[in-house]
Amino acid sequence: MGKKKKEFEVKIENVEFPNKGIGEYNGKKVIIKDTIAGQKVMARVKKDRKNKIEARLLEVLERDEKEIEPRCVHFWDCGGCSYQNLTYEDQLDMKKNQVLEILQKADIDNFEFEGIERSPKSWEYRNKMEFTFGDEYKDGPLSLGMHQKGKFYEILSVPHCQIVDEDFTDILTTVLEYFKEKEVPFYHKMRHEGVLRHLVIRKAANTGEILVNLVTSSQKELDLAELIDELKEIQYIGKLKGFLHTINDGLADTVQSDETRVLYGDDYITEELLGLSFNISAFSFFQTNSLGAERLYEIVREYAGETDNKTVFDLYCGTGTIAQIMAPVAKKVVGIEIVEEAVEKAKDNAVLNDLNNCEFIAGDVLVEIDNLKEAPDLIILDPPRSGVHTKAIKKIADFNSPRIVYVSCKPTSLAEDLQEFKELGYEVKKVKCMDMFPHTPHVETVCLIEKNRLI
Numbered sequence: 001m002g003k004k005k006k007e008f009e010v011k012i013e014n015v016e017f018p019n020k021g022i023g024e025y026n027g028k029k030v031i032i033k034d035t036i037a038g039q040k041v042m043a044r045v046k047k048d049r050k051n052k053i054e055a056r057l058l059e060v061l062e063r064d065e066k067e068i069e070p071r072c073v074h075f076w077d078c079g080g081c082s083y084q085n086l087t088y089e090d091q092l093d094m095k096k097n098q099v100l101e102i103l104q105k106a107d108i109d110n111f112e113f114e115g116i117e118r119s120p121k122s123w124e125y126r127n128k129m130e131f132t133f134g135d136e137y138k139d140g141p142l143s144l145g146m147h148q149k150g151k152f153y154e155i156l157s158v159p160h161c162q163i164v165d166e167d168f169t170d171i172l173t174t175v176l177e178y179f180k181e182k183e184v185p186f187y188h189k190m191r192h193e194g195v196l197r198h199l200v201i202r203k204a205a206n207t208g209e210i211l212v213n214l215v216t217s218s219q220k221e222l223d224l225a226e227l228i229d230e231l232k233e234i235q236y237i238g239k240l241k242g243f244l245h246t247i248n249d250g251l252a253d254t255v256q257s258d259e260t261r262v263l264y265g266d267d268y269i270t271e272e273l274l275g276l277s278f279n280i281s282a283f284s285f286f287q288t289n290s291l292g293a294e295r296l297y298e299i300v301r302e303y304a305g306e307t308d309n310k311t312v313f314d315l316y317c318g319t320g321t322i323a324q325i326m327a328p329v330a331k332k333v334v335g336i337e338i339v340e341e342a343v344e345k346a347k348d349n350a351v352l353n354d355l356n357n358c359e360f361i362a363g364d365v366l367v368e369i370d371n372l373k374e375a376p377d378l379i380i381l382d383p384p385r386s387g388v389h390t391k392a393i394k395k396i397a398d399f400n401s402p403r404i405v406y407v408s409c410k411p412t413s414l415a416e417d418l419q420e421f422k423e424l425g426y427e428v429k430k431v432k433c434m435d436m437f438p439h440t441p442h443v444e445t446v447c448l449i450e451k452n453r454l455i
């Protein structure tokens with residue numbers, strides 16, 4: 001491929017997790033994100049390596065016969081969803097096959113595969129959105145929404161987003177119009193100048209409570225009373241429980257807090273899952289699909305099996321959801337979580353749910369696990385996307401727990417971890433996928449792992 005010939009046509013043959021369309025060009029593997037199998041596309045080379053080309057999608061020249069019209073008007077430009085142009089059944093099929101292929105490549109086999117379960121709701125299912133302030137094109141008007149597909153700076157306003165309900169989009173539109181009128185500038189993530197950074201909205205699906213968190217730099221004092229009054233006037237499906245203002249002068253383009261002020265109501269919302277209540281604060285992890293989470297946790301409970309009189313470890317426990325769902329049917333549950341705020345909420349939640357057999361420890365699993373003296377009968381792992389630290393896997397295996405239930409949000413890191421558990425004498429017995437993220441490439445996978453009795 002010469003210097004001028006950086007654009008080329010290619011047919012997409014397959015999609016690898018998470019959203020990598022795969023084709024072939026001049027004998028090399030081609031990877032083009034956000035394409036689907038069967039499409040013929042025009043692409044531009046990003047990186048031309050020895051045996052693979054990474055390219056950017058320019059145009060879909062021929063659509064695949066199974067493609068459908070996306071429901072959302074933002075779909076083609078918005079970086080939030082990848083697969084609205086496939087039926088939900090086709091999305092589920094693709095994710096299931098990806099997980100199986102990843103496990104097979106890692107030599108994880110001989111398990112019972114229980115398929116993929118659909119999300120109870122395939123639209124308006126999200127309970128949290130992190131919208132970004134910016135502009136849709138350089139020096140354009142203020143926008144608030146999602147990164148445009150494949151772009152670094154450009155932010156697309158998404159007032160018709162279909163994976164959240166109208167309460168989210170009403171709040172988004174109100175906040176955007178307010179700051180447009182006040183001419184408050186967005187924070188430029190490279191120049192580190194400006195004010196408005198993110199708008200994080202959380203809404204509990206089962207109680208309707210809404211928490212709004214505006215994240216800004218400290219470069220301008222803002223009087224937000226008028227905005228809060230406007231938000232209070234919205235006719236919600238749910239109800240506004242609190243409004244927070246977080247100051248973030250960090251250089252990274254992530255939501256984090258130097259200081260968080262409660263400007264209205266409470267600093268948390270309460271969600272109800274499987275008959276238990278969970279107070280969720282602004283910075284605690286909580287599954288983003290509440291109805292899907294109920295199903296996910298039911299699968300965990302099923303894979304956990306009989307737990308009467310047993311001690312359970314819930315490692316990477318967040319606000320203690322899994323621990324508390326297990327507590328009524330176990331002797332004792334110990335949770336470990338690195339975010340202190342989440343651990344505080346886990347403790348509060350145990351009190352709220354009248355559970356007195358839960359212990360929650362703040363810290364890194366890799367370190368805190370050394371201080372656990374009791375031998376567990378069951379270990380539940382629900383790590384972040386990067387998976388479980390190799391040294392932690394060794395320590396976890398050393399407990400010799402007969403059963404481990406591993407909940408994973410990233411099948412590639414799951415496969416690596418399962419390989420390590422295999423080397424340490426554990427066998428994968430059952431696998432089930434639970435789709436918590438319709439129209440996106442993501443999927444949860446639950447695995448039952450058992451100690452090989454022959455070792």
Ligand SMILES: C[S@@+](CC[C@H](N)C(=O)[O-])C[C@H]1O[C@@H](n2cnc3c(N)ncnc32)[C@H](O)[C@@H]1O
Pocket residue numbers: 285286287316317318319320321322336337338339342363364365366382383384385409
């Ligand atoms: C996928 S979430 C699971 C949370 C919980 N099980 C739930 O369903 O709500 C992973 C959690 O691991 C925590 N975490 C990340 N790294 C950690 C570490 N090294 N030690 C302990 N917790 C960690 C994150 O803060 C997050 O709450």
